Amino acid sequence: MSASKTLYAFAGAVLVQVLILAAVPGQKMYTLLTGRTVVLRTAPVDPYSVMSGYYVTLSYEISRFDRVPGSTAFSGLEEDGTPMYVVLRQGDDGFWQAESVHPDRPDVAADRVVIKGRKSYGSIVYGIETYYIPEAARATIEDDLRRHARDARIEVKVDRFGRAALVRLLIGDRAYDY
Amino acid sequence: MHEQRISASFRKKLRDELAAWRAEGLVSPEQADALSGRYRLDDLAKESSRTLLLSIYIIGAMLVAGGVVSFVAAHWDGIPAAAKVVLIVLAMLACHAAGIYLWKIRATRPGLGHALVVLGTLVFGANIGLMAQIFHIHSNYYNGFGAWALGALAVAYALGSVPNAFIAVVTSFIWLCGWEDHSGWAAVYYPFLAAAAFVPFICWKRSVLITALALLAIALGMMAGAPHGRGLEWRVIGLAAVGAGSLYAAAGLLALGREPLRRLGRVAVFLGAVGIGLMAYALSFLHTAQELRYRSWDLFDSPWLIPVAPAVVGSIPLWVLYARAWPKAGALRPLGLGLFAGLVLLVAGIGLALATSSDQPYYLRTLAEAADITAVILGNAAVLALAAGLIGSAMAAVDRRLFWPGILLVVLLVVSRFFEYESGLLWKAAALLACGVGIILGGIRFESYLRQRRLADERQ
Numbered sequence: 231m232s233a234s235k236t237l238y239a240f241a242g243a244v245l246v247q248v249l250i251l252a253a254v255p256g257q258k259m260y261t262l263l264t265g266r267t268v269v270l271r272t273a274p275v276d277p278y279s280v281m282s283g284y285y286v287t288l289s290y291e292i293s294r295f296d297r298v299p300g301s302t303a304f305s306g307l308e309e310d311g312t313p314m315y316v317v318l319r320q321g322d323d324g325f326w327q328a329e330s331v332h333p334d335r336p337d338v339a340a341d342r343v344v345i346k347g348r349k350s351y352g353s354i355v356y357g358i359e360t361y362y363i364p365e366a367a368r369a370t371i372e373d374d375l376r377r378h379a380r381d382a383r384i385e386v387k388v389d390r391f392g393r394a395a396l397v398r399l400l401i402g403d404r405a406y407d408y
Numbered sequence: 409m410h411e412q413r414i415s416a417s418f419r420k421k422l423r424d425e426l427a428a429w430r431a432e433g434l435v436s437p438e439q440a441d442a443l444s445g446r447y448r449l450d451d452l453a454k455e456s457s458r459t460l461l462l463s464i465y466i467i468g469a470m471l472v473a474g475g476v477v478s479f480v481a482a483h484w485d486g487i488p489a490a491a492k493v494v495l496i497v498l499a500m501l502a503c504h505a506a507g508i509y510l511w512k513i514r515a516t517r518p519g520l521g522h523a524l525v526v527l528g529t530l531v532f533g534a535n536i537g538l539m540a541q542i543f544h545i546h547s548n549y550y551n552g553f554g555a556w557a558l559g560a561l562a563v564a565y566a567l568g569s570v571p572n573a574f575i576a577v578v579t580s581f582i583w584l585c586g587w588e589d590h591s592g593w594a595a596v597y598y599p600f601l602a603a604a605a606f607v608p609f610i611c612w613k614r615s616v617l618i619t620a621l622a623l624l625a626i627a628l629g630m631m632a633g634a635p636h637g638r639g640l641e642w643r644v645i646g647l648a649a650v651g652a653g654s655l656y657a658a659a660g661l662l663a664l665g666r667e668p669l670r671r672l673g674r675v676a677v678f679l680g681a682v683g684i685g686l687m688a689y690a691l692s693f694l695h696t697a698q699e700l701r702y703r704s705w706d707l708f709d710s711p712w713l714i715p716v717a718p719a720v721v722g723s724i725p726l727w728v729l730y731a732r733a734w735p736k737a738g739a740l741r742p743l744g745l746g747l748f749a750g751l752v753l754l755v756a757g758i759g760l761a762l763a764t765s766s767d768q769p770y771y772l773r774t775l776a777e778a779a780d781i782t783a784v785i786l787g788n789a790a791v792l793a794l795a796a797g798l799i800g801s802a803m804a805a806v807d808r809r810l811f812w813p814g815i816l817l818v819v820l821l822v823v824s825r826f827f828e829y830e831s832g833l834l835w836k837a838a839a840l841l842a843c844g845v846g847i848i849l850g851g852i853r854f855e856s857y858l859r860q861r862r863l864a865d866e867r868q
């Protein structure tokens with residue numbers, strides 16, 4: 231290969247690497263820009279195991295497969311990774327709750343939102359289960375989570391494809407946005 | 409110099425010996441110069457320092473990177489997300505740009521330049537994780553390794569960089585391991601993807617390291633396939649070992665006869681022999697034969713067979729080609745014969761066990777016990793055939809690297825049988841003694857045979 235061809239090939243390869251890096255947050259950026267805001271209540275968590283290193287492991291009321299209305303329509307033997315579409319409806323308290331779960335994306339009314347998850351070891355994961363936090367804020371968040379374990383919620387955006395992206399963590403009257 | 413690559417250790421030894429031969433008058437100065445030119449002995453010092461420099465540069469570059477990473481990490485929390493993205497992408501681009509400049513554009517320090525490009529790919533891998541962290545993306549870890557493999561492969565092809573190909577093989581295999589854990593289909597796709605990604609690179613660069621790693625990754629990928637949630641299964645491992653072993657052994661034996669591909673052929677034959685040998689050894693145990701037969705078997709609900717089938721089918725024309733070339737294979741003819749015989753016996757043994765598996769008709773199931781014993785006998789015979797091939801070629805090629813693995817296979821087989829079946833301590837003692845004495849006597853006879861052959865060659 232001639233020198234100039236080598237340089238072009240290398241430039242192309244580096245471009246591939248840059249595009250891969252851009253693709254990592256690409257979907258999330260799209261969801262943040264176009265998605266609809268939804269506030270989810272986090273499921274009660276063990277305050278002593280919630281922090282894993284420098285991120286918070288989040289679980290939601292809509293994460294428990296067997297607690298989602300309509301889950302009995304599934305055999306329960308679906309392979310991990312099987313896509314599931316959960317219809318959310320805003321409750322009187324302002325939080326969004328699961329109304330039903332479907333194997334395919336359903337058409338819903340304007341006041342409903344469909345969020346896409348995947349089955350994983352008896353749960354449904356939505357890609358919003360990890361929230362990275364700075365080291366300096368770790369102690370404050372840990373303390374807040376212990377004191378307000380039942381008042382922790384997450385603001386997310388859900389786009390028209392059902393993909394979700396984390397916006398911020400809300401504990402008690404504080405908001406954490408990193 | 410002729411096309412065959414001569415090892416650096418041989419050339420160093422020749423350089424030392426040549427000086428002695430010259431001093432003793434065994435070769436004239438002109439002959440010594442001709443030999444020195446043929447084997448590029450004057451380049452040895454330069455090559456050695458180049459390798460040393462590359463190693464030093466890579467270690468140095470990694471230490472510098474570690475320092476920079478630590479410095480940035482100390483201030484990481486205070487940096488806005490956008491600045492973090494710019495910082496990590498610039499770090500990667502800086503490594504690549506400096507590397508290509510020193511390696512290809514200015515070409516003054518190719519070793520350092522190559523090291524920096526490799527560092528750029530390592531930074532790229534780290535950046536995938538950092539991007540996920542910056543944007544709070546929760547995904548399966550193996551997807552990051554898959555993306556890393558893709559980026560490393562692009563650079564490997566662009567520059568013919570073996571270290572980047574190495575990163576690509578390793579990260580792609582980690583991707584497979586994670587993916588397989590979540591989906592039983594991973595092992596169906598991976599062998600094809602890995603073959604498409606790495607075989608052209610192997611043909612181009614003829615790197616022994618990449619050949620060994622890629623062939624191993626493909627074979628392990630085939631073996632990992634199993635109905636989801638059941639873990640590893642002997643049936644899958646057995647058929648994958650047959651498929652990969654047959655393909656690698658046939659292709660390797662053919663490559664051994666072609667000078668530019670000989671080193672790669674050795675790797676393929678070695679991996680093929682390991683695959684066939686290990687599975688044949690496993691089948692020599694009654695438990696394996698029973699396990700193969702135990703689980704139900706639905707040929708049309710076995711997606712993991714998708715990569716195994718083309719390997720088996722693809723190896724058939726290669727064996728036909730090898731059969732034609734076999735008379736000219738010289739000292740390696742016994743090995744080729746041993747591998748083929750071992751493969752046929754192994755296929756017969758596995759086929760018999762699978763044909764009498766538990767969901768077969770009643771009249772076949774009644775033969776199950778006899779089938780188990782027959783499969784075990786075939787497994788033992790396959791190991792012995794392989795051992796005979798190794799020992800036969802060792803004698804013909806006067807090469808102890810083939811002799812000892814052959815002897816060890818026989819000993820392993822005998823010792824395993826004595827420990828597998830109930831036999832008195834006296835019998836066990838006799839078997840162990842016989843094996844030990846057999847090894848010692850065999851070794852002495854072989855070494856004396858080597859000496860005689862050497863003396864005969866010297867006389868000629």
